[in-house]
Amino acid sequence: MLRRVIAVVKKLSSRGLSFRGKIEKFGSVKNGNFMMALELISEFDPFLANHIAKYGNPGSGQTSYLSSTICEEFISLIGTKVREIIIAEVKSSKYFSIIVDSTPDISHVDELALVLRYVPVDKVNAVERFLKFLPNVGHKAKEMYDALVVAFTIYDLNFKIVAGNRMIMQPICPDVMKAYKLYLQN
Numbered sequence: 001m002l003r004r005v006i007a008v009v010k011k012l013s014s015r016g017l018s019f020r021g022k023i024e025k026f027g028s029v030k031n032g033n034f035m036m037a038l039e040l041i042s043e044f045d046p047f048l049a050n051h052i053a054k055y056g057n058p059g060s061g062q063t064s065y066l067s068s069t070i071c072e073e074f075i076s077l078i079g080t081k082v083r084e085i086i087i088a089e090v091k092s093s094k095y096f097s098i099i100v101d102s103t104p105d106i107s108h109v110d111e112l113a114l115v116l117r118y119v120p121v122d123k124v125n126a127v128e129r130f131l132k133f134l135p136n137v138g139h140k141a142k143e144m145y146d147a148l149v150v151a152f153t154i155y156d157l158n159f160k161i162v163a164g165n166r167m168i169m170q171p172i173c174p175d176v177m178k179a180y181k182l183y184l185q186n
Contacts, residue, residue: 095163
């Protein structure tokens with residue numbers, strides 16, 4: 001049962017598709033991609049069909065392993081594992097560069113998107129990997145720089161092997177670059 005749920009989570013996230021719909025109920029045409037995919041699989045899988053029929057719409061407090069709560073838990077676990085793999089690849093590459101962009105989320109709250117660009121050891125072309133959203137720390141250079149230092153500390157990344165940077169907000173925040181260059185000189 002859980003293998004099917006994990007497979008759906010992996011497939012939807014690999015395509016960048018949304019999971020939830022407007023109504024979290026099996027049988028609804030507005031239940032979203034996660035439930036729709038499970039419904040599709042259940043057409044060919046009697047075990048899953050039986051499980052959905054029995055536990056698909058039990059309400060709050062009932063364990064079904066089909067709810068958005070379990071889906072979000074798997075997304076979080078898979079995301080943590082992917083982040084660990086990215087960090088390991090970055091650490092094994094000789095150099096990497098950073099890309100930082102300020103972008104609003106769905107609720108129009110500004111966040112910093114942190115992307116790493118590097119060449120994996122077994123590849124010849126560079127890849128860009130999203131690492132995480134950093135909460136909005138302000139638009140002053142020092143605040144953004146400090147947020148990057150915290151993120152690099154959390155992931156045990158070395159600022160001194162950053163070979164390049166592309167900060168989308170660079171034209172409006174040249175002080176970020178000055179602070180970064182001063183750090184490298186120390």
